[in-house]
Amino acid sequence: MPELEIKPVAGVRWGTATAGIKKSVNKKQPPTDLALLEIASGSSIAAVFTRNAFCAAPVLLCREHLTDFVPDSRSSARYCLVNSGNANAGTGTAGMQAARQSCQFLADHLDIKPESVLPFSTGVIGELLPVDKIAASVAPLVHTLDACNWGAAANAIMTTDTVAKGCSRAITVDDIEVVVSGIAKGAGMIRPDMATMLAFIATDAAIAQDDLKQLLDEGVAVSFNRITVDGDTSTNDACVLAATGQSGAALTPGHACWPRFASAVAEVMQELATAIIRDAEGASKFITLNVLHGASTEECLQVAYTVAESPLVKTAFFASDANWGRILAAVGRSGLENLDVASVKIALDDYLICENGGRVDSYDEAEATRIMSRPEICITIDLARGQFNERVWTSDLSHDYVRINAEYRT
Amino acid sequence: MPELEIKPVAGVRWGTATAGIKKSVNKKQPPTDLALLEIASGSSIAAVFTRNAFCAAPVLLCREHLTDFVPDSRSSARYCLVNSGNANAGTGTAGMQAARQSCQFLADHLDIKPESVLPFSTGVIGELLPVDKIAASVAPLVHTLDACNWGAAANAIMTTDTVAKGCSRAITVDDIEVVVSGIAKGAGMIRPDMATMLAFIATDAAIAQDDLKQLLDEGVAVSFNRITVDGDTSTNDACVLAATGQSGAALTPGHACWPRFASAVAEVMQELATAIIRDAEGASKFITLNVLHGASTEECLQVAYTVAESPLVKTAFFASDANWGRILAAVGRSGLENLDVASVKIALDDYLICENGGRVDSYDEAEATRIMSRPEICITIDLARGQFNERVWTSDLSHDYVRINAEYRT
Numbered sequence: 001m002p003e004l005e006i007k008p009v010a011g012v013r014w015g016t017a018t019a020g021i022k023k024s025v026n027k028k029q030p031p032t033d034l035a036l037l038e039i040a041s042g043s044s045i046a047a048v049f050t051r052n053a054f055c056a057a058p059v060l061l062c063r064e065h066l067t068d069f070v071p072d073s074r075s076s077a078r079y080c081l082v083n084s085g086n087a088n089a090g091t092g093t094a095g096m097q098a099a100r101q102s103c104q105f106l107a108d109h110l111d112i113k114p115e116s117v118l119p120f121s122t123g124v125i126g127e128l129l130p131v132d133k134i135a136a137s138v139a140p141l142v143h144t145l146d147a148c149n150w151g152a153a154a155n156a157i158m159t160t161d162t163v164a165k166g167c168s169r170a171i172t173v174d175d176i177e178v179v180v181s182g183i184a185k186g187a188g189m190i191r192p193d194m195a196t197m198l199a200f201i202a203t204d205a206a207i208a209q210d211d212l213k214q215l216l217d218e219g220v221a222v223s224f225n226r227i228t229v230d231g232d233t234s235t236n237d238a239c240v241l242a243a244t245g246q247s248g249a250a251l252t253p254g255h256a257c258w259p260r261f262a263s264a265v266a267e268v269m270q271e272l273a274t275a276i277i278r279d280a281e282g283a284s285k286f287i288t289l290n291v292l293h294g295a296s297t298e299e300c301l302q303v304a305y306t307v308a309e310s311p312l313v314k315t316a317f318f319a320s321d322a323n324w325g326r327i328l329a330a331v332g333r334s335g336l337e338n339l340d341v342a343s344v345k346i347a348l349d350d351y352l353i354c355e356n357g358g359r360v361d362s363y364d365e366a367e368a369t370r371i372m373s374r375p376e377i378c379i380t381i382d383l384a385r386g387q388f389n390e391r392v393w394t395s396d397l398s399h400d401y402v403r404i405n406a407e408y409r410t
Numbered sequence: 411m412p413e414l415e416i417k418p419v420a421g422v423r424w425g426t427a428t429a430g431i432k433k434s435v436n437k438k439q440p441p442t443d444l445a446l447l448e449i450a451s452g453s454s455i456a457a458v459f460t461r462n463a464f465c466a467a468p469v470l471l472c473r474e475h476l477t478d479f480v481p482d483s484r485s486s487a488r489y490c491l492v493n494s495g496n497a498n499a500g501t502g503t504a505g506m507q508a509a510r511q512s513c514q515f516l517a518d519h520l521d522i523k524p525e526s527v528l529p530f531s532t533g534v535i536g537e538l539l540p541v542d543k544i545a546a547s548v549a550p551l552v553h554t555l556d557a558c559n560w561g562a563a564a565n566a567i568m569t570t571d572t573v574a575k576g577c578s579r580a581i582t583v584d585d586i587e588v589v590v591s592g593i594a595k596g597a598g599m600i601r602p603d604m605a606t607m608l609a610f611i612a613t614d615a616a617i618a619q620d621d622l623k624q625l626l627d628e629g630v631a632v633s634f635n636r637i638t639v640d641g642d643t644s645t646n647d648a649c650v651l652a653a654t655g656q657s658g659a660a661l662t663p664g665h666a667c668w669p670r671f672a673s674a675v676a677e678v679m680q681e682l683a684t685a686i687i688r689d690a691e692g693a694s695k696f697i698t699l700n701v702l703h704g705a706s707t708e709e710c711l712q713v714a715y716t717v718a719e720s721p722l723v724k725t726a727f728f729a730s731d732a733n734w735g736r737i738l739a740a741v742g743r744s745g746l747e748n749l750d751v752a753s754v755k756i757a758l759d760d761y762l763i764c765e766n767g768g769r770v771d772s773y774d775e776a777e778a779t780r781i782m783s784r785p786e787i788c789i790t791i792d793l794a795r796g797q798f799n800e801r802v803w804t805s806d807l808s809h810d811y812v813r814i815n816a817e818y819r820t
Contacts, residue, residue: 051743052739052742052743053741053742053743053746053749053751054738054739054741054742054751054767055742087735089735089738089739090734090735090738090739090764090767090768090769091767091768092752092766092767092768093766093767093768094768095767095768124735125733125735125736125738125739126733126734126735126738126768126769235735235738235739235742311721311807311811311815312815315811315812315815315816316815316816318812318816319815319816319817321816323535323536324500324536325497325499325500325534325535325536325645326535328464328499328500328535328536328645329462329464329499329500329535329645331463331464332462332463332464332465332645333461333462333463336463339463341463341464342502354500356502356503357464357500357501357502357503357505358500358501358502358503358504358505358536359500359536397721397812398812399809399812399813401721401725401812402725402728402807402808402809402811402812403809405721405722405725405726405729406725406726406728406729406731407729
């Protein structure tokens with residue numbers, strides 16, 4: 001696997017370890033399955049989590065630690081302790097205890113308060129986290145902390161991912177280079193209702209806590225909250241954004257460079273989010289859904305997700321079959337009131353296929369099939385009833401999706 | 411294929427024909443693809459249709475003809491003209507014209523008004539109905555009309571169905587045997603929001619129009635509106651219930667036998683609806699979802715359909731993998747407000763697997779896997795927050811579902 005090119009961020013270090021929690025595919029070389037993100041004292045941190053009611057123990061504990069954290073004289077550095085291979089979800093009170101213990105092991109080792117540690121887990125649901133394996137790996141995790149370890153961390157947090165996901169942007173602010181880097185994991189159970197599976201993004205700009213949270217919310221809204229593989233919102237979704245300030249550049253929403261910086265953050269998030277779709281379980285196609293001229297954001301998303309999650313639409317894309325009737329049927333059942341079907345237009349890439357409630361007179365099946373055979377396809381659905389537009393990314397439904405998810409635990 | 415045992419209903423006859431609209435799998439013997447249901451003068455008829463906004467031309471015309479029909483001196487018999495192989499959906503104004511022409515051919519042949527004819531189509535979306543083929547088949551359709559042709563009709567309306575679907579019930583009312591018989595078709599694009607694909611049910615009891623509609627609505631609510639294969643509501647769903655009165659028994663809601671008769675109608679509908687799930691595209695499992703103790707019917711159905719349509723839950727069932735965490739995750743993302751996850755209980759058949767937010771202490775993976783390997787499995791989800799219960803039937807997601815839907819048009 002080629003090493004990801006991810007720029008270091010001053011004030012951020014990653015460590016990794018092999019705890020034996022994640023199943024080994026290649027027995028000769030067990031995979032790394034623990035990652036530790038160190039965020040230097042004085043940084044701002046914002047995070048968003050899954051809205052699944054059965055959210056995992058680490059998500060509950062993250063929320064608690066984010067609220068309870070107060071800097072003390074020892075250190076105000078913060079740590080994200082991430083394991084792959086076990087989600088510690090659906091584990092009840094025993095799961096909460098396991099998450100607490102994991103944080104305590106690291107806190108004891110570093111002589112910090114447990115609230116300084118944010119726990120993250122991803123993997124199989126419903127099995128108890130083997131805390132002894134985490135205890136035994138705390139020392140190597142801390143020992144390997146290094147600013148250049150973003151790529152190693154991207155590998156350590158993978159589960160059914162086939163490629164590690166990470167990227168960077170750099171912009172100049174007040175003659176200072178400011179870096180935004182991030183990694184993410186996720187390939188299935190992807191319909192983030194907050195942020196997908198796990199994503200960690202950091203910048204060396206100085207940004208106040210409230211501004212950082214706003215930046216995170218706006219970025220997530222156009223990236224992780226606009227992708228779906230299977231409509232299944234995970235129990236563990238989390239996205240963390242940290243700002244260390246160690247570049248020396250300070251940014252506020254009033255700064256001339258703020259829009260450019262916010263774009264850079266959103267671009268990193270979109271690159272990570274679309275990387276998840278490109279790596280979606282069994283995916284052979286990358287599909288962009290543009291819904292135009294809806295009466296509201298909500299109805300644009302309603303149409304987009306109904307089409308994006310239709311098994312019939314997804315299998316047609318897998319087969320490169322220009323069965324646009326399935327797209328039309330999905331739009332029709334998406335629940336929009338008083339939809340004037342005669343006004344709806346549907347296009348594959350820039351080829352208009354449907355208008356006036358049927359296919360265009362000039363419809364050419366060969367041309368439509370040629371477009372459907374492309375690895376990346378854009379579906380545009382023009383509702384012609386308002387001023388709102390939305391974009392969602394998804395994948396097709398293939399034999400491999402069924403195979404991967406039928407064999408997941410075996 | 412064994413002939414279905416469906417009791418004739420006095421006042422009802424079916425004819426069938428081979429028009430060449432449906433693709434031939436076996437070239438030596440082209441399949442029948444037209445069916446004609448004749449309902450004798452003086453009958454009551456009620457029908458429900460898809461709520462898909464892109465509803466098919468025949469659905470629009472059915473609604474129009476049901477409204478506009480007035481008995482005249484020539485005949486007040488009514489006809490359902492059904493073709494398989496082409497849905498006449500997504501066909502715009504040309505599709506409406508084709509549906510009108512089809513009705514007119516039959517009306518001309520029988521010397522009746524076109525409003526006496528209700529058109530139904532099922533098959534590929536987006537292709538124009540070949541009306542010339544229907545015109546050429548009107549004579550044989552009428553010629554074959556026979557009270558014993560229910561089984562032949564069940565075969566003629568099939569598309570991706572692998573078995574014909576039909577059944578009967580008989581009860582005694584005022585010392586008279588009253589029959590309820592029905593046929594249905596459907597295997598994919600199944601998430602009826604009204605009635606699935608096509609179903610035709612008839613009884614020889616005499617029932618007033620308003621009572622018949624109530625009977626239909628109540629029956630559909632516990633049968634065709636409680637099944638899902640893929641969440642994809644079809645453009646053509648329709649369910650027709652006719653009462654000829656020719657048994658001599660008259661029924662009103664005040665009659666002592668009404669509850670038993672209503673149960674017989676609902677049973678016929680449930681048997682047809684569950685037959686659709688048993689024959690669902692690629693299905694290897696028949697899954698019943700019971701959601702208990704919800705705060706409303708709506709939230710019970712919300713949970714039931716979220717679980718029933720989760721690709722991850724469905725692939726786990728395909729694999730006989732007791733990955734109950736996916737059920738839990740689907741319940742958690744179903745959107746219920748203030749769900750107390752610690753109170754939720756989940757059972758596979760009569761084996762409790764999840765309580766207090768995690769699996770039961772006594773959990774035995776081998777036992778759970780044994781249950782998951784059964785061809786019919788019942789999932790019970792107890793929400794413990796109200797007095798409402800709902801039941802939904804679904805199937806698993808298999809390699810064959812992907813294969814069938816990827817190859818549908820080829």
